Amino acid sequence: MKVTTEKPEPGVATLTVELPPEDFTTAVDKALTRIAGRTSVPGFRRGKAPRNLVRRQVGEAAVNEEAINHLVPESYDKAVQELGLSPIERPKLSLVQADPGEPLIFTATVALRPEVTLGEYSSVEIEPEVIDVSDEAVDRVIAQLRESRATWEPKDGTVGADDMIIADIVMDLESDPESGNRRTERNGSEIIIGKNGFPPGFDSGVDGMSVGDTRKFAVIWPAVPRTAENGETEVAPREALFTVTVHELRYQSLPVVDDEFVKSVSEGQFETRDDLLADIRARLTVESLRNARSRTENKVVDAAIAGATFEIPARLIELEAHYLEDEERESFARRRMTIERYLQLTGQTQESWHAQLHEAAERQIKARTLLDAIVEREGLVVDTSEVDREVAETAASYPTDAARVRKELNSADSRRRISTSILRHKAIEKLVGYVGGYPEPTTVTSSELSDGQSHSEVEETPSE
Template sequence: MKSAVETLNPTRVRLTVEVPFEELKDSLDAAYKKINQQVTVKGFRKGKIPARVIDQRFGRGAVLEEAVNDALPKFYTEAVNDAELNPLGQPDVDITELKDGETLNFTAEVDIRPTIEIPDYSGIEVTVDAVEVSEEDVDKAVEELRGRFASTNPVERAAAEGDVVTIDLEAKVDGEVLEDGVAAGVQYTIGSGELLDGIDEAVTGLEAGGEATFTSELKGGTAEGKESEVTVKVTAVAARELPELDDDFAQMASEFDTLEELRADSRKRLENMKQYDQATQAQERVLDELLKLAEVPIPEKLLEDEVKTRKHNLEHHQLGQMGLDIEKYLEIQGKTVEEFDAETTEQAVKGIKTQFILDELVNKEKLNVNQEELTEHLMRRAATSGMSPDEFAKAVVEGGQVPMLVGEVARGKALAVVVEAVKVTDTNGEVVDLADDEDETETATETVEAVVEGDTEGDAAAEKTEA
């Protein structure tokens, strides 16, 4: 077999392949055998029809077509390996010549990974938020914990901010009560913002038995997004009572004996959270600077497929879980379809560039992933998928996805190498040393995943929806 490579552009090549006809012998034998099992000819047992009879009855062309379809993947793979190419996606194959008994010639156009020069990144400098935990931050954390241990007691007075009211609701659109617009016995904390806009004002000042009507845009159900006339009736009012902030509370709400110890633990937890956020911020900003330095051609077909995948995942997975469709999402985001398409394309380009550059760094730095790192990553992936580690591991192995997970960890390690080599300072001018972070690789892996897989779109929708 002879093959030649023509470079069409930095990300696409054309392979020209010439195959001597004798190379098709095994595939021709297999084709006759397959056709033998599929057809019947009077006077011959099934599977025992001579090749000349198959040629006469069904045509030599049908046999050749079957043989070529069987052999092409093998010849294409051989040509790719001979040329030491890294193909992306499926090739476009064109049979240019097929002469029975003489030769098979074909071409295959395919996208390939571009050759990338890793730039000198040692001069990168980024600034991140300082890790600072104020007394107000600790107070807020303790108050949130205190709120989880609040009790409620019925009161015979008008409802006020912070009270828990039991209410019945009825929603009408255009004067008609909605089938899913009636609810009874709903408990609601005034001021929490967890139900409809306008409900706080409606129930404040009402005693048990009182009712009010207000207008609000429905946030879910069959009439989501429509203006509705909502009638709310208060059936009970209860005051929330918070426990005293003392050592007894610390012992009830935690493993600590004193309030001072509880506050110290809250401070430590907040510091850890801010350190994690700081590390993520550093990695994101270093990655952005690295991408600016590198020239990375993007295969058009790969970009097209990536954009389609991101849109599909957003619409059918992330938004679906939040009860949103693409139209509502764009409304919440305040974007036009054109703006959404442009942003999705930009993010897809960034994801592909990130993958190409970090994969090249993995090769250049000869980075390996050990079993412990892979297991840790698998455990985190299992937790986010809602599956047990054993279930997730089984699904990964059966789906042949182990190399994918190894690649994710390797890219995280590559980003960590870059971050350790550059200058990171906080807003106070202090140098930040992320090399001391025990979870640096896993944090970097998460950062890379978000860029490569496009998780940020759904997160943005969730944040705005919750707000």
């Protein structure tokens, strides 16, 4: 058997396999035996008819086809083993020559497992992350806490910034000429000026109105992708005509940050403003540190990717992109939103969204390939106890269904996936170590970080 290999594109191999005539002759003999065993010839028991009668009954072409259908896949598998290739899917086979007495020649084109040539990943450099929770970040949390306990009180005068109006709204949105404008009516809507989701121009349109006033005004609805008559995607703004009648006007009354406020938001855990501020700062630091560690990991992986050379079949990237698309569609479906609606709201097109998925898919494949290669280069290993610990911790997070989760995670496939995940994270930790380690906080003491779970009602938002 002679085999030559070409690479028509990255990550794809085309094998040209040539088999000597005697191999084809042997394959034909075996094919004829198999056919005779399942063919009935008048006057003979099945499998006992002379081979020439069987050949005459089924035809020469059927015998040759049977031989080729067995010989070609078997020869392909042998060629792959001899060359040490790692295909990720079945090949596309094409018969080049199969004439009696001549060598049998076929080609096999197949996508291969991604390959990487590692760069000098131990000397990569990244911009270090700085953990520094600002006073402004703490103030924003205090503002959120005050807003969460604010009340809306009746207001005299006219509509201004941050006020709430209770109003009837009629909106006529410009549509295509055939279907006409699209009308939406909402009665008794609570609308906060500056935080209502209406397009720019709405807030200024109601500015200065008083209770009992009715006002009409037009705003330009932001451009969103639409399909034109010729099937192409076009982006065009539309006019929206609003009719607003104000029934009530209110202002937001924010509580004073005094001792009573502190006791309320901390459920009695803290007595003074300083105690609350220290708790908020510690929690923001923990969250900021967590995010900084994640960004550091992404940075070192991206830096190592940039210094490496990859061979990835385009087909694999497409499959990964389709997988990511399915995940996003399922995620939006759980939130009762379609991808099409999401694209409209964000001003994206199908093309730009698919380009983002394609880019993300390629990055994920490169990251996995890179980390697996580093695991092998560094000789990293994972022992059974590490997998057991991961299984136990994951199962514990499902207290009402821990037994079932533990059983599923202890299957051979699941344990193999967990082991791979642990090894890849060890590779990331190696990369982080080469750039000096993970970032450390600079504005909070270790005792504050280890203080445990906070009791103040504040979302853990990282500082900017």
